Amino acid sequence: MVQASGPRVTVKSDPPLFGPRFNSELQQLFRWRRDVRRFRCDPVPEEALMELLEAAHTAPSVGNSQPWRIIRVADLANREAVASHVDRCNADAAHKYEGAEQEEYRKLKLHGLREAPVQLAFYCDRAPDAGRGLGRQTMAQTLEWSVVMAIHSLWLAARARGLGLGWVSILDPATLDKLFEVPSDWGLVGYICLGYPMEAEDQPELEKLKWQQRLPLSDILFQK
Numbered sequence: 001m002v003q004a005s006g007p008r009v010t011v012k013s014d015p016p017l018f019g020p021r022f023n024s025e026l027q028q029l030f031r032w033r034r035d036v037r038r039f040r041c042d043p044v045p046e047e048a049l050m051e052l053l054e055a056a057h058t059a060p061s062v063g064n065s066q067p068w069r070i071i072r073v074a075d076l077a078n079r080e081a082v083a084s085h086v087d088r089c090n091a092d093a094a095h096k097y098e099g100a101e102q103e104e105y106r107k108l109k110l111h112g113l114r115e116a117p118v119q120l121a122f123y124c125d126r127a128p129d130a131g132r133g134l135g136r137q138t139m140a141q142t143l144e145w146s147v148v149m150a151i152h153s154l155w156l157a158a159r160a161r162g163l164g165l166g167w168v169s170i171l172d173p174a175t176l177d178k179l180f181e182v183p184s185d186w187g188l189v190g191y192i193c194l195g196y197p198m199e200a201e202d203q204p205e206l207e208k209l210k211w212q213q214r215l216p217l218s219d220i221l222f223q224k
């Protein structure tokens, strides 16, 4: 609330109470967030996209550096260039496997680049003015990690609105840097597809196809 005249005084609103019902729904959101590779072609309303980008932009970042730089890839020629580049990288990746495993790999659908209505290249500005270097003197990677946080915020916000996100990493960042003519301080973190998913899933596709199961919590939790 802002006073009409005199010094501007901002009164903080009460913090929201995230009760048990919200927490149970949040848990469901985690469980139903999926990496999506099959998209419907319906467009994403502009307002919804802007809300999602605002959500990404609330992410935590080292020193509050906000190093995410987002390129919205709308140009059809650029999209096709990315899709065919990823197809080439994917074909190369298949050769790293042999025999039945190679067959299994080739059957996986690992991107929805020709269907996803929205495509975003998330870059990290490795020399941002914001944050004045705080927190990253000994761990420069924290800038990239901050961008991952922004992508994850977008991922959850998208799912909460019935939208799906697919992260594509089978690519050579240098090819995209050249295509988008990015400044030399920018490094690619993720190429993101966004749109309405063909179907909702509570199980990762790589689990369903028996490529990789979720590890038990006890395998990844250590005590010292």
Ligand SMILES: Cc1cc2nc3c(=O)[nH]c(=O)nc-3n(C[C@H](O)[C@H](O)[C@H](O)COP(=O)(O)O)c2cc1C
Pocket (backbone or CB within 6 Å): 033, 034, 035, 036, 037, 109, 110, 111, 167, 168, 169, 170, 203, 204, 205, 206
């Ligand atoms: C950094 C990162 C890169 C990924 N790259 C790809 C990719 O190139 N292609 C793909 O199909 N999935 C990719 N994924 C999605 C993972 O395969 C997926 O998150 C994992 O199988 C678990 O499934 P879920 O996200 O549906 O829970 C990526 C995920 C992350 C976090």
